[in-house]
Amino acid sequence: xRMELIQPFISAADAVFAESLQAxxxxxxxxxxxxxxxxKGVAALIAIKGDIEGRVILxxxxxxxxxxxxxxxxxxxxxxxQVVKETVCELAxxxxxxxxxLLNDQGFHFKVFPPEIHMDETGLAGSADTExxxxxxxxxxxxxxxxxxxxxxxxxxxxxxxxPALD
Amino acid sequence: xxxxxxxxxxxxxxxxxxxxxxxVFARKNLIKMIEMFGGEVAGEAGxxxxxxxxxxxxxxxxxxxxxxxxxxxxxxxVERIVRQHGDARIVMVSSVGYQENILAALQKGAKHxxxxxxxxxxxxxxxxxxxxxxxxxxxAPVALAGEHHx
Numbered sequence: 001x002r003m004e005l006i007q008p009f010i011s012a013a014d015a016v017f018a019e020s021l022q023a024x025x026x027x028x029x030x031x032x033x034x035x036x037x038x039x040k041g042v043a044a045l046i047a048i049k050g051d052i053e054g055r056v057i058l059x060x061x062x063x064x065x066x067x068x069x070x071x072x073x074x075x076x077x078x079x080x081x082q083v084v085k086e087t088v089c090e091l092a093x094x095x096x097x098x099x100x101x102l103l104n105d106q107g108f109h110f111k112v113f114p115p116e117i118h119m120d121e122t123g124l125a126g127s128a129d130t131e132x133x134x135x136x137x138x139x140x141x142x143x144x145x146x147x148x149x150x151x152x153x154x155x156x157x158x159x160x161x162x163x164p165a166l167d
Numbered sequence: 168x169x170x171x172x173x174x175x176x177x178x179x180x181x182x183x184x185x186x187x188x189x190x191v192f193a194r195k196n197l198i199k200m201i202e203m204f205g206g207e208v209a210g211e212a213g214x215x216x217x218x219x220x221x222x223x224x225x226x227x228x229x230x231x232x233x234x235x236x237x238x239x240x241x242x243x244x245v246e247r248i249v250r251q252h253g254d255a256r257i258v259m260v261s262s263v264g265y266q267e268n269i270l271a272a273l274q275k276g277a278k279h280x281x282x283x284x285x286x287x288x289x290x291x292x293x294x295x296x297x298x299x300x301x302x303x304x305x306x307a308p309v310a311l312a313g314e315h316h317x
Contacts, residue, residue: 069192074196086190086192093235094283095262097261097262098282100263101262101263101265101282104266112263
């Protein structure tokens with residue numbers, strides 16, 4: 001997998017968690033995974049289609065999600081499934097939004113779909129030709145996982161326009 | 168916690184805000200900041216359609232508007248609000264901050280753009296700037312938030 005596609009997600013996650021949780025984060029573990037992803041807690045999946053395609057999963061436990069919720073709200077929040085889902089989606093939106101901004105500034109164009117929450121026990125399959133990078137980030141609220149599976153689908157617009165047309 | 172000088176209207180009343188975001192947490196976070204700035208939350212909305220109705224009902228001084236929302240996205244809501252109320256002051260608040268998005272929002276009539284996660288000091292400066300051409304708002308803050316009206 002191309003690191004130039006992964007790095008913006010790591011940078012965005014680091015910046016978003018540090019700002020939202022008001023403390024530095026660090027990468028605790030980084031690994032490649034070719035298997036179907038088994039979530040560790042509540043997972044939000046965001047699909048990406050365009051110059052690059054794939055999906056990003058943001059995954060955190062209920063306990064961590066509730067700590068994040070209280071931090072985001074600036075007060076203790078009563079635990080509920082709805083709060084957990086909202087928290088995971090909000091974090092996912094911020095990380096993906098910031099990543100997209102970085103990639104877009106590099107000339108990649110693609111569409112990002114709204115996050116889908118996964119709480120069932122079945123795994124989240126990637127495409128056959130895509131291996132995923134799994135990043136475990138240690139935050140003041142606990143561990144947050146990012147699973148990124150991304151590949152080029154089309155040549156970038158600038159590269160396409162540089163190729164002479166065949167008649 | 169950092170203190171901010173209150174942003175007030177010329178009539179010395181708090182600036183009234185409409186907060187539009189489909190995320191409850193994002194709204195709570197913005198509301199917390201508005202209170203730090205000595206403002207008043209006049210209304211909230213979770214989508215663009217509700218935002219238009221709320222704008223017509225409460226006529227806020229400032230709208231803080233998310234972009235990606237269900238039913239109607241923020242940029243379309245901006246266009247519709249500005250079409251009816253040319254003097255509307257809308258600040259876009261979104262995690263997606265690439266140039267095309269920002270330009271689209273500004274072209275439809277938004278006054279400024281701030282990227283999530285929102286830093287209070289950044290939002291404060293943007294609000295000061297946006298309010299500075301408001302005939303009802305003061306250009307310079309006059310009191311610390313929380314001290315001007317009790």
